[in-house]
Amino acid sequence: MPHYFSPGIYVEEVPGAARPIGPVGMAVAAFVGVAPNRTAHVDRALAVNSWSEFLRLYADGDDLESTPLARAVFGFLDNGGSRCWVVNVGADGQLTGTGQRRTGLQLVEAIDEVAILAAPGFHDPVSHEALLSMAERLRTMVAICDPPPGIEDISTLTRVATPARPGRAGDGKPGDGKPGDGKPADAATTPADTDTDAGTAHRARQCDYGTYYFPWLRVRDPLTGELVLTPPSGHMAGIWARTDALRGVHKAPANEPVRGAVDLEYLVTRSEHDVLNPKGVNVIRYFAGEGIRVWGARTLAAEASEWRYLNVRRLSISIEQAIAGGTRWMVFEPNDYSLWRSIRRDIGAFLTRVWRDGALLGRTPEEAFFVKCDEETNPVDVRDAGMVVAHIGIAVVKPAEFVVFKLSQWAGGTDTETIGG
Structure with missing residues (x-):
């Protein structure tokens, strides 16, 4: 009790009994990949809040070449995202490091606000495993896995690809499709990335904290102005953020237009979609009169799992994080x-x-x-x-x-x- 020494009226402020628990945002993404300026801020996680800021940080210099990372960040911001973290792994970088110093994905672990994880340009089984393992371990984010370019056999998306044996290709280095044809541009995107199922399996493994979208998008490159193919993860992350802002995290981020996409690398038919959807492959479809829309909202969880819907998984993460922070x-x-x-x-x-x-x-x-x-x-x-x-x-x-x-x-x-x- 306070001590009073003279007669009078004293007013004290007493904290309320209830301590409100506030909502947790789920729209902040992290992108790990190769920047146009491959020497800019290598292995540093920097926040990006606008396209001009990304250009200043990662596209300032001569002899710049557009990369999947640049197109992903632009697609994220263009589709409704407002804040993301970017990690440039450099020309020869990898998603996960082996030394004492944090590199690649390891830099994202220390950023609490990240709720969406992607590695545009890394689409081999080793990279998928790194993304899914990190999301499962942290339980605070959902990873978006990209398929490799040039897929023509839909059945390969229904079979899980296994990482290559040590010493073989598939070390998690980035690959990029050539503009216009969607074919692999380097060894990191070839079928050698898988073991005995080489060339016959492309789906990421079962995971409650991961998603998988198909096919690649044809967009106008924000740096060169050319029409090129790009992995869908950046645009999908932006749609997640847009849906969160307009409807809430409980709304499935599907039946939404893909801004900036002018065409698809592969037009999925209804019968093909019937095969892909139960396997957790979220298809991006073209509909006459409506354009290109996201037409799937599943995770990579088992079909009978209670976590098979993306909005259920993300809402649960949001509630868990809000309660954890509000009851500290x-x-x-x-x-x-x-x-x-x-x-x-x-x-x-x-x-x-x-x-x-x-x-x-x-x-x-x-x-x-x-x-x-x-x-x-x-x-x-x-x-x-x-x-x-x-x-x-x-x-x-x-x-x-x-x-x-x-x-x-x-x-x-x-x-x-x-x-x-």
Whole structure:
């Protein structure tokens, strides 16, 4: 209690009992690749908030050559992204380093705000494994894997490619398609990147924190002005960010136009799409009158997995990160009834806001989520171990991936009861 020495009225500010948990943004991307100026800021992670800033940092110099990284950053910003981190690995760089110094993807680990991970120009099985392994380990982001260019046999996208044996090709070095033909430009994109399944498998492995898009996009290069093929990861990341801003992270980033894309390397048919979608390959389609649109919203999880939808995975990450950050004040607090009540109150208030935003399924908050933190979840042995445990359940809204209208012929008539339903 404060000490008062003279008569009078004293007003004190007392912090409110509730400590609000704020939402966590999921629209910041990280791109790892080769910059137009291959010597610019090598193995440094720098924030980029505009195309002019990227040009100043990574495209300042003579004899510049456009790269998948440059086109990815432009595609991200053009499609609705506003902030990303860029790591230039240099001409001979790799996604993952072997020494004591952090390089490539390792630099992204220290950036907490990154929620989307991509490596445009790296599309071999070793690179896919590096991206997916990092996303699985951190559990704070979703990786976008690019297919190699020049795929003509759709069945190869339904089979998982395995990394090459040590000493063979497929060391995670970048490859770029030649403008106009989409063929590999160096050994890193050849079938030698796989082991016994060389040339017959291109899909990334099963992963709850990864996605895979097909095909490559034909765009106008922002540096040269030429029409070139480019991997889709940068444009897809921008669409994720755009959907987050307009609708929320709970909305599947699909049925959205791909800004800047003038054509596709491969036009997928309906029957081919029927094969690719169950395998977790998100297809980019062209529709007459509507243009080029993203027509898939799945992760690389198993088809029966509860994490097979991209928006479900990203919403769960967002909620987990928000709760983790908003309840940090509870660490080292007395583990008693008061703390358990605070946990139920704060997390319940946060999830109520999430439900009101339309991200959770249920007519009432009680149907949409529950938060349980009491003697049952915190018995004596749990408290003695210094832990407090809360069980949280959420009913996530899943996308209407298959919209089915059942039509039948009707003879007509004046039966108002039938007409009214």
